[in-house]
Amino acid sequence: MELDELRFSTAQVAQICDIPKEKFQLWNARYCITGKSHQPEGGGAQGKARRYTFRHVMDFAIAKALVDAGMNPKEAFAKSPHFAHFGSTDDMDHLRVPGLPMHQEYGDTLMIVGGIGHWIGCHNRSNQALDEAMGYLGGPIGDLDSFVVVNASKVFGRVCRRLGLHPFEVLDERYRALAKA
Secondary structure (H helix, E strand, O other): OOHHHOOEOHHHHHHHOOOOHHHHHHHHHHHOOOOHHHOOEOOOOOOOOOEEOHHHHHHHHHHHHHHHOOOOHHHHHHHHHHHHOOOEOOOHHHOEOOOOOOOHHHOEEEEEEEOOEEEEEEEOOOOOHHHHHHHHHOOOHHHOOOEEEEEHHHHHHHHHHHOOOOHHHHHHHHHHHHHHO
């Protein structure tokens, strides 16, 4: 399954992300989609429907999760593209494809927003990911007034299930293909 080839209508994105259509229209008009490299196809002309990619779906799904966790929509949509449209390629152990969490074998991919920015990384019970994240965001947990944590792996899983896909199979296929390249 090649996720990059999938295209979705406005109504489909709203349904997949569990956002009421009116709220989706409002958020879409007010807060996104910015950046020339990740504009949806179509739109801009009467009768020319927008077509969204899987990354756009994840952009909205992550933003909704941030809003549900207490962040205002403007801030949520300023941060969600960092997950949806940008990845990390430091090394294969920490590779994250844009719009996808890291491979499940490393743990859950968290997106933490607070302090001076955001952090995206894997957390499992045996690593120090949360300490690293808090340091990056401005200091130990006690030094931050507030922060929002979204389990991006869980958000991705919900999106996949609504598309009839198994999240682990999608990640296995995508990361296996990258390892061979």
